[in-house]
Amino acid sequence: GEDVEQSLFLSVREGDSSVINCTYTDSSSTYLYWYKQEPGAGLQLLTYIFSNMDMKQDQRLTVLLNKKDKHLSLRIADTQTGDSAIYFCAETYSNMLTFGGGTRLMVKP
Amino acid sequence: NAGVTQTPKFRVLKTGQSMTLLCAQDMNHEYMYWYRQDPGMGLRLIHYSVGEGTTAKGEVPDGYNVSRLKKQNFLLGLESAAPSQTSVYFCASSPFYRERGNIQYFGAGTRLSVL
Numbered sequence: 001g002e003d004v005e006q007s008l009f010l011s012v013r014e015g016d017s018s019v020i021n022c023t024y025t026d027s028s029s030t031y032l033y034w035y036k037q038e039p040g041a042g043l044q045l046l047t048y049i050f051s052n053m054d055m056k057q058d059q060r061l062t063v064l065l066n067k068k069d070k071h072l073s074l075r076i077a078d079t080q081t082g083d084s085a086i087y088f089c090a091e092t093y094s095n096m097l098t099f100g101g102g103t104r105l106m107v108k109p
Numbered sequence: 110n111a112g113v114t115q116t117p118k119f120r121v122l123k124t125g126q127s128m129t130l131l132c133a134q135d136m137n138h139e140y141m142y143w144y145r146q147d148p149g150m151g152l153r154l155i156h157y158s159v160g161e162g163t164t165a166k167g168e169v170p171d172g173y174n175v176s177r178l179k180k181q182n183f184l185l186g187l188e189s190a191a192p193s194q195t196s197v198y199f200c201a202s203s204p205f206y207r208e209r210g211n212i213q214y215f216g217a218g219t220r221l222s223v224l
Binding site: 004008030031033040041042043044045048050088092095096097099100101102 | 151
């Protein structure tokens with residue numbers, strides 16, 4: 001697999017926007033994913049983007065993909081305390097996923 | 110709608126003991142995976158299976174064995190547990206969507222401590 005990197009921690013105030021960034025190295029990845037992990041739980045798929053797209057919007061979530069720079073971001077609008085979790089980006093190769101180390105998002109009231 | 114179920118949820122072992130973690134999925138998925146999650150390291154793939162009766166090594170297979178005798182079950186075995194195997198273990202399953210790639214569905218995890 002290839003390396004997928006994320007910053008470890010992000011803190012925002014409730015109602016602000018959150019932006020979580022990810023860089024990947026495998027230019028042949030066809031899909032990129034964002035997963036959310038709440039405390040004591042498994043990973044849950046939030047959204048995904050096909051590599052020929054630049055942007056995907058799904059309610060409060062916006063995914064931006066810069067394929068030239070191999071940079072993926074997840075923007076959460078109007079962040080709520082329930083959004084506090086660890087967020088993982090992942091890229092595909094073959095039938096497998098390579099995950100970043102996860103970004104812990106803390107939302108302060 | 111159970112999805113992916115892992116048993117047990119918690120386990121404490123002594124060094125050298127053996128155990129088997131069970132993963133069951135009721136979604137008729139072809140692919141199944143075992144990961145371990147350690148702080149700051151994301152998820153690392155241990156072993157995976159692309160169908161009943163098949164298994165393959167992932168990124169960190171040493172010290173683990175797996176079996177997939179039935180499509181819905183994927184077992185992870187530790188023959189002689191070591192403290193380095195203290196971790197949270199996740200099982201996942203996936204169909205193959207040509208149009209969506211490899212979306213994986215995860216169990217709630219098994220927290221294992223090896224003393």
